Amino acid sequence: MSREPPRLQLVRTICRPEGTLGVVEAFRDLGFDFERFYFITDIPEGASRGAHAHKTLRQCIICLSGSVTVDLCDSEQKFSFQLSSFEQALIVPPGYWRDLRDFSTHCTVGVLASKPYDESDYIRDFETFLHWDRRKQETREVSYLPIKRYTDSRYVGRLASDLSESVRETLKSGQYIGGPEVSAFETEFAALCGAEQAVGVANGLEALQLCLMDAGIGCGDEVILPAHTFVATALAVTQVGAEPVLVDVEQDTGLIDVSQVAAAITPRTRAIIPVHLYGHPVDMDPLTALAKSHNILVIEDAAQSHGAAYKGRPCGSLSEAAAFSFYPTKNLGAAGDGGAVTTTTVSRAERIRTLANYGSRVRYEHEKLGLNSRLDPIQASILRRKLTELGGWNERRRALANRYQRGLGGIEGLVTPVVRPWAEPVWHVYAVQVQEGRREALQDYLREHDIGTNIHYPIPIHRQPCFSNKRWRAEGFPIADQFCSQTLSLPLDPLHSDDEIDRVIDVVRNYFRAGRSERATPNVG
Numbered sequence: 001m002s003r004e005p006p007r008l009q010l011v012r013t014i015c016r017p018e019g020t021l022g023v024v025e026a027f028r029d030l031g032f033d034f035e036r037f038y039f040i041t042d043i044p045e046g047a048s049r050g051a052h053a054h055k056t057l058r059q060c061i062i063c064l065s066g067s068v069t070v071d072l073c074d075s076e077q078k079f080s081f082q083l084s085s086f087e088q089a090l091i092v093p094p095g096y097w098r099d100l101r102d103f104s105t106h107c108t109v110g111v112l113a114s115k116p117y118d119e120s121d122y123i124r125d126f127e128t129f130l131h132w133d134r135r136k137q138e139t140r141e142v143s144y145l146p147i148k149r150y151t152d153s154r155y156v157g158r159l160a161s162d163l164s165e166s167v168r169e170t171l172k173s174g175q176y177i178g179g180p181e182v183s184a185f186e187t188e189f190a191a192l193c194g195a196e197q198a199v200g201v202a203n204g205l206e207a208l209q210l211c212l213m214d215a216g217i218g219c220g221d222e223v224i225l226p227a228h229t230f231v232a233t234a235l236a237v238t239q240v241g242a243e244p245v246l247v248d249v250e251q252d253t254g255l256i257d258v259s260q261v262a263a264a265i266t267p268r269t270r271a272i273i274p275v276h277l278y279g280h281p282v283d284m285d286p287l288t289a290l291a292k293s294h295n296i297l298v299i300e301d302a303a304q305s306h307g308a309a310y311k312g313r314p315c316g317s318l319s320e321a322a323a324f325s326f327y328p329t330k331n332l333g334a335a336g337d338g339g340a341v342t343t344t345t346v347s348r349a350e351r352i353r354t355l356a357n358y359g360s361r362v363r364y365e366h367e368k369l370g371l372n373s374r375l376d377p378i379q380a381s382i383l384r385r386k387l388t389e390l391g392g393w394n395e396r397r398r399a400l401a402n403r404y405q406r407g408l409g410g411i412e413g414l415v416t417p418v419v420r421p422w423a424e425p426v427w428h429v430y431a432v433q434v435q436e437g438r439r440e441a442l443q444d445y446l447r448e449h450d451i452g453t454n455i456h457y458p459i460p461i462h463r464q465p466c467f468s469n470k471r472w473r474a475e476g477f478p479i480a481d482q483f484c485s486q487t488l489s490l491p492l493d494p495l496h497s498d499d500e501i502d503r504v505i506d507v508v509r510n511y512f513r514a515g516r517s518e519r520a521t522p523n524v525g
Ligand SMILES: *Cc1c(COP(=O)(O)O)cnc(C)c1O
Pocket: 203, 204, 205, 206, 229, 230, 232, 233, 275, 301, 303, 304, 324, 325, 326, 327, 337, 338, 339
């Protein structure tokens, strides 16, 4: 991963008899926004300037009149640019030592800088710079989730400025609740999910809760869900006053074990919430058939599966109603909280919309005991723009997951995730299973090598302190227990580079290589 190189960008000029106009637009031309303009002029013959580096500042240097030579270097490369026309804009990424020399007489150099003056961003001593630079090249951190890259044009190009623009426009519109951005997003998101309608709500938890409320599920009712999921799936059930009933998960996928659902059904069962965990769809056909035969509602928890498909049909259209979350880390994430319910029936969408809006359709008339759970337009405008990227991002997730699958195959003590033949997963999480007792050590090892990991989830639902008053079935949920103690999520994000994933693969392989020789030591005694 070498540093972004400096580059020359042509300045657009409009030549007219009355004079020449040169134009530089921040994001479009430079790839960054600038907050400071300065210029140097009246430079004595033969002088030189610069002799410093910036740690994070980005600059664009334009020689407005005369000529100048700009030398740039880091510990590995050297560049030299002769600027002799105002049509050349030199873009200097952070991390380069720079010298400006050979100024012509009557030279004026203008500089656009990405941030205000900040002395702590300077490195003014060359030896210090070299040391800083070498250390930087060595520590190649791979963060679990590189969320800041989504607003950095180097990684996402035009998207970065488009998002700012979306927020600005919505702010200017004065429409802060509901309105065209929310409606348009609902239409576009429903289309992605192959659903009849989508209703924007405040978050994923309430999306689930609203589906249960709408079905009149409450006190005395039971709702079936997997023992291994994010706590929200269970909390939605307790929020409406119903009882969560857990089913153990499949050993290889960690998804609800559909073959065990029938045994959990009682006369009080009103709904089942399958969770498409990690972005891999649940085997819906047998589950739907079972639910139908008992007249039970199915509500997908699709909070991790935006764009995933089961037998070619998208998640969010596989049951009567589905709940999505746009929490920032999800495959489609807002810049804050957000959620949606998708449904195959228009009337259900209308009812849920009403419930989420204080139970009101006509202003100040409240038909139902509702919630205030609405998707806010600023988030909707962000989500609309990001939605256009989702297909490409999910594709990229698939490619990186395949890279892991190939790179991590055949390691004793580590099991890579399985994909069912009927599934098109979207890899919200890339979770491996690590041999009992070695997960924490592997996680530490990766941390020492500047690689971030996560555990989804360390505690199964039946062991959550908030549910300590519940009486779960006596046999417990052994597979969920095992899953929680062995699962480790490796970095996988559309904005990770191939190199970053390869580095994770190398470090994981090294860990197990070292571990093997340890265990090969003869056990004396
Ligand atoms: C994120 C998530 C939720 C909850 O979504 P929020 O928007 O955080 O309320 C529910 N279920 C699952 C499986 C999730 O991953």
